[in-house]
Amino acid sequence: MKIEIKCRFTGSVLFEHDAKDNSIKLSVIAAVEKKVSLSGAYLSGAILKDGSKVDAGPRPFFYFGLLGSNERELIAFRTDKGVRIQTGCFFGTVDEFKAAVIKKHGENEHGQEYMAALAMVELHFKLWKKGK
Numbered sequence: 001m002k003i004e005i006k007c008r009f010t011g012s013v014l015f016e017h018d019a020k021d022n023s024i025k026l027s028v029i030a031a032v033e034k035k036v037s038l039s040g041a042y043l044s045g046a047i048l049k050d051g052s053k054v055d056a057g058p059r060p061f062f063y064f065g066l067l068g069s070n071e072r073e074l075i076a077f078r079t080d081k082g083v084r085i086q087t088g089c090f091f092g093t094v095d096e097f098k099a100a101v102i103k104k105h106g107e108n109e110h111g112q113e114y115m116a117a118l119a120m121v122e123l124h125f126k127l128w129k130k131g132k
Contacts, residue, residue: 003027008042025049025086032063032073043077049091052079059128064117068110076121083125085118094118 002018005027015036017027024046031038044056054060055078064074067087074087085097092100097118105111 005031005038006042007040008044009040014038014041023047023049024054028061028075029073029086032065032075038063046077048077048079048084049086050081050084052077052081052084054079057128059124062121062124064120067113067117069105074114074117074121076124078125078128083121085121094122 001020001022002016003022003024004013005015005017005024006012007014015027015031015034015038017030019026019030024043025048028038028043028046038061041061043054043060046054048054057078060078062076066072067074070088072088074085077084077086083094085092085094087097090097090100098115101111101114101118105114
């Protein structure tokens with residue numbers, strides 16, 4: 001199934017992804033892996049892996065690149081069920097992410113880096129509340 005990620009300001013296509021069993025999540029991951037800028041991307045209403053729906057409103061996702069021991073991308077989404085974090089094969093809530101980081105990295109440099117990224121994610125969604 002072909003998915004187009006469009007700019008919410010101009011309507012222009014930022015990235016196209018066509019794959020069997022495609023989803024917006026897979027399309028965003030493919031775009032990130034190809035280093036496509038998703039600045040201004042319209043992801044409102046996208047359904048994620050756990051069935052949560054990306055909220056409408058300003059800046060509904062936040063991205064970091066090359067974090068942790070495996071230099072993974074981290075994508076955070078504001079959804080109708082709260083913030084969801086995707087990095088590597090992990091997908092879950094903020095609390096689940098914190099627990100996974102503590103279990104795997106403790107307070108080493110990778111754990112500290114992930115927690116700093118998470119603090120930025122939380123600030124981002126606080127500053128860019130839905131309906132703002």
